[in-house]
Amino acid sequence: MKPEAFFVVSNWNNDLSWITDYTQDYLIYDKSGKLPEHDKVIRLKNVGFNIYDIFDFIINNYDSLPKVIAFLQGYPFDHCCRETFNKLIYNTEFTTLEDYSHVAESHAHKKDINGGYMEINTSWYLQLPAPYVHKMFGSYNQFLDYMFINPEFPQWIRFAPGAQYVIPKANILKYSKQFYAKLRNFVGYDSHPMEAHLIERAMYTIFSNKYEERE
Secondary structure (H helix, E strand, O other), X not given: OOOOOEEEEEEOOOOOOOHHHOOOOEEEXXXXXXXXXXXXXXXXXXXXXXXXXXXXXXHHOHHHOOOEEEEEEOOHHHOOOHHHHHHHOOOOOOEEOOOOOOOOOOOOEEEOOOOOEEEEOOOHHHHOOOOOEOOOOOOHHHHHHHHEOOOOOOOEEEOOOOOOEEEEHHHHOOOOHHHHXXXXXXXXXXXXXXXXXXXXXXXXXXXXXXXXXXX
């Protein structure tokens, strides 16, 4: 039985042979420049990590999205071991594709009651050294306030490192195409934007539809 989700895979020099173990319904965003473009491969400039690819797919397919989408990295098993992946990838509800059961808790990260990854909200990733660059937002809280109406500013941020999710179409359509165009623009200016790390941490909040978008 194949997963119901349509696979959207972000590739940078990965072995992609695992995809067809699961499905023939997929699209690869290739930033390596090595895959020939065809109906299952789109070649993109190398900007914004996989965060850019997620929003690019949503924008370009907003009016004809698959019922369920799995947004995945070129090798998805770094952040979600294959055993856990094989259980979660068949879900049709909003699902984080992650497995951090082996990681001990610390002052900077912990797990929620369901074992999901949480990181203390310090915006440390906006101070990364070169080659990372930074143009917008001084903190995670500032980003939330810019995008949403009356958001809560959390002490701990729930998210899936690597930004791998199974997302139903309905969760995506909660927000406008213009909303996603803003997000794509925030990460599309460089190959190492710090904003991609910020938005990676906001993905769970975005796609769990917790807030209303700010016009």
